[in-house]
Amino acid sequence: MTAPPGNRAPATPPLAGGPHGATALRPLLDTVLDALTTGAEERRGPLPTGGPTAVTARVHAALGDAGVLPAHGTGAHEALRTLVHTLAAGAADPADPLCAAHLHCPPLAVAAAADLAVSALNPSLDSWDQAPAASAVEALLTRTLAAEFYATPHADALVTTGGTEANQLGVLLARERHGPALTVLHGANAHHSVPRAAWLLGLPPATAIPTPAGVLDPARLAEVLAATPGPALVTATAGTTDAGLIDPIHRIADLCDRYGADLHIDAAYGGLLALSPRHRDKVAGLDRAHSLTIDLHKLGWQPVAAGLLVVPDTTLLTPLAHQADYLNATDDTEAGLPDLLGRSLRTTRRPDALKIATTLRALGRDGLAALIDRTIDTAHHLARLLDAHPGFELHAPPTLTTVLFRPTHADDDHLATLRRTLLHQGRAVLGRTHADGRLWLKATLLNPHTTAGDLDQLISLLEGSTHR
Numbered sequence: 001m002t003a004p005p006g007n008r009a010p011a012t013p014p015l016a017g018g019p020h021g022a023t024a025l026r027p028l029l030d031t032v033l034d035a036l037t038t039g040a041e042e043r044r045g046p047l048p049t050g051g052p053t054a055v056t057a058r059v060h061a062a063l064g065d066a067g068v069l070p071a072h073g074t075g076a077h078e079a080l081r082t083l084v085h086t087l088a089a090g091a092a093d094p095a096d097p098l099c100a101a102h103l104h105c106p107p108l109a110v111a112a113a114a115d116l117a118v119s120a121l122n123p124s125l126d127s128w129d130q131a132p133a134a135s136a137v138e139a140l141l142t143r144t145l146a147a148e149f150y151a152t153p154h155a156d157a158l159v160t161t162g163g164t165e166a167n168q169l170g171v172l173l174a175r176e177r178h179g180p181a182l183t184v185l186h187g188a189n190a191h192h193s194v195p196r197a198a199w200l201l202g203l204p205p206a207t208a209i210p211t212p213a214g215v216l217d218p219a220r221l222a223e224v225l226a227a228t229p230g231p232a233l234v235t236a237t238a239g240t241t242d243a244g245l246i247d248p249i250h251r252i253a254d255l256c257d258r259y260g261a262d263l264h265i266d267a268a269y270g271g272l273l274a275l276s277p278r279h280r281d282k283v284a285g286l287d288r289a290h291s292l293t294i295d296l297h298k299l300g301w302q303p304v305a306a307g308l309l310v311v312p313d314t315t316l317l318t319p320l321a322h323q324a325d326y327l328n329a330t331d332d333t334e335a336g337l338p339d340l341l342g343r344s345l346r347t348t349r350r351p352d353a354l355k356i357a358t359t360l361r362a363l364g365r366d367g368l369a370a371l372i373d374r375t376i377d378t379a380h381h382l383a384r385l386l387d388a389h390p391g392f393e394l395h396a397p398p399t400l401t402t403v404l405f406r407p408t409h410a411d412d413d414h415l416a417t418l419r420r421t422l423l424h425q426g427r428a429v430l431g432r433t434h435a436d437g438r439l440w441l442k443a444t445l446l447n448p449h450t451t452a453g454d455l456d457q458l459i460s461l462l463e464g465s466t467h468r
């Protein structure tokens with residue numbers, strides 16, 4: 001049907017895939033890249049100035065009365081130019097050396113470029129006929145990475161949205177092995193997703209074991225295990241969120257063996273040290289766990305999301321098997337089509353394995369190890385600077401890439417105000433945590449391009465702020 005004169009239907013916008021997808025994308029990418037540049041230039045620092053109210057006002061001003069759903073479209077280039085510029089101008093950019101608060105890494109360009117292909121082709125890993133090559137890449141990647149942690153014939157891994165989902169899966173699999181009376185034991189240093197997983201899964205409330213030294217104490221764990229009736233899952237941590245500390249893995253595993261408990265290790269932060277000849281001894285014993293959480297959007301420099309749950313044998317994943325005839329009909333599976341539905345609790349999911357596989361192929365084991373080593377070296381350099389400076393107190397030498405410190409004469413209220421002031425001024429993004437009964441500033445150094453000069457700049461900035 002032809003549209004009436006003066007009432008023409010809008011042109012159908014081009015697609016990202018198909019034989020003409022790249023042609024349609026190329027000019028749009030130029031617009032995106034230009035807007036990323038102009039937005040960063042406007043921001044001029046690690047994050048925007050003014051705090052939440054000012055940033056929200058600038059977003060509304062940039063979009064104007066039309067907002068995000070105008071009556072008549074503004075066109076692809078204007079929409080991209082406006083929104084990408086606004087996003088970049090208002091970003092907390094982890095690629096800035098002074099954006100160092102969280103376990104939120106700056107992604108490598110090669111990983112982001114690979115992720116574009118995933119967005120363009122839009123495979124979904126819930127059935128083979130939606131993702132033929134992507135499913136094969138994921139299977140190869142998961143087996144390859146699992147073999148880095150377990151020297152077993154059938155080690156396997158699931159791709160997750162991050163450490164939280166991987167921890168939940170680890171607890172779920174333990175519940176399926178032992179039933180709903182399972183008790184989850186964890187250190188007070190554990191990630192909040194561990195006790196939350198017990199709650200979500202209808203298990204008894206998880207038992208938190210005090211960690212006054214920052215790591216799980218085997219003596220205290222032994223006392224709790226001895227007093228715990230029925231099956232237990234111990235969750236240890238290799239890289240705490242607050243300080244990057246690593247629990248004594250072998251001693252904890254020995255206790256699990258003695259008391260017949262299962263062991264899950266949350267190695268979201270520190271697990272990839274297994275790839276570094278210089279630092280792998282810090283995480284020795286990971287292979288003694290029934291399951292491991294690994295996260296490559298920390299010390300793997302991937303765009304979110306890029307998590308893994310790793311197990312020593314693929315049969316441990318059997319409880320996740322699920323049947324939906326339109327996705328994994330029995331006759332299709334018997335005919336050789338891979339059954340993907342048991343590879344996640346999610347149905348629709350994008351192939352995050354592609355960006356990981358591209359990065360690993362591009363860098364190799366030695367290239368990734370070099371990035372890990374460099375960031376740990378940077379953290380030690382900052383710690384030495386702070387320890388030698390009379391105006392600052394260092395909590396302890398770093399284990400991974402997290403450095404805790406505080407101005408020498410500041411109380412906790414001043415420290416909290418100082419951090420928020422730096423945020424509102426857009427000058428630095430530092431984290432905060434409690435240790436030894438006091439509040440500490442936290443620098444989480446995940447940027448492999450950070451230089452000694454950048455660290456000097458951070459200390460100079462803090463010196464000036466603490467003297468106001």
